[in-house]
Amino acid sequence: MNRLLTLFDYRWPNFEPWEVLSSDGMRAWIDKGMFVLNLDALNLLQRTRDLVGYPVHVNGYLGGKRGYRSSRENSMIRNSAEFSRHVAGDAFDISVSEMSTSDLFDAVTDIGWTGVKEYSNWVHVDLRPVPFGNVYRERLKDG
Numbered sequence: 605m606n607r608l609l610t611l612f613d614y615r616w617p618n619f620e621p622w623e624v625l626s627s628d629g630m631r632a633w634i635d636k637g638m639f640v641l642n643l644d645a646l647n648l649l650q651r652t653r654d655l656v657g658y659p660v661h662v663n664g665y666l667g668g669k670r671g672y673r674s675s676r677e678n679s680m681i682r683n684s685a686e687f688s689r690h691v692a693g694d695a696f697d698i699s700v701s702e703m704s705t706s707d708l709f710d711a712v713t714d715i716g717w718t719g720v721k722e723y724s725n726w727v728h729v730d731l732r733p734v735p736f737g738n739v740y741r742e743r744l745k746d747g
C-alpha cells in the first residue's frame with residue numbers, strides 16, 4: 605500500500621482503474637496519491653485476462669466493490685468476512701460472460717493465485733500469504 609503510482613505508470617491495458625478500485629480506492633489515489641492495490645495481484649489479473657482470452661469483468665459499474673474495498677466499504681457488504689483480501693488489496697471477484705464459473709475456476713486455479721473460491725456468479729481470486737505453498741481452493745458446493 606501507499607505506493608506512488610501515477611496515471612502515467614498505470615500499465616494494465618484491459619483494466620481501467622475504476623474497474624479494479626472502489627470509490628474509496630479511487631479517492632485515495634486521486635486525492636492522496638495512495639495506490640491501494642497490490643501490483644503483483646494486478647499483474648496476475650492481467651495475465652488471467654490474457655490466458656482466458658475474453659474480457660474479465662471485475663467492477664461492472666462505477667464505484668463497484670469487487671476489486672479493492674476500503675474497510676468502511678467492506679463493512680457495508682452483508683456477510684463479508686471481517687477481514688477480507690479485498691481490503692488488503694490483493695483480491696478480485698471476476699466473471700467472464702463467455703464462461704461458466706466452473707470453467708473459469710478451472711482456468712485460473714493453477715496460474716499463481718493463492719486463494720481461489722467459486723461462487724454461483726463469480727470466482728474470487730486473491731494473493732493471500734500461504735504457508736508452505738498451501739493454496740486455498742474452494743469449489744461451489746451443490747445444494
Ligand SMILES: [Zn+2]
Nearest residue numbers: 695696697728
Ligand atoms: Zn471476493
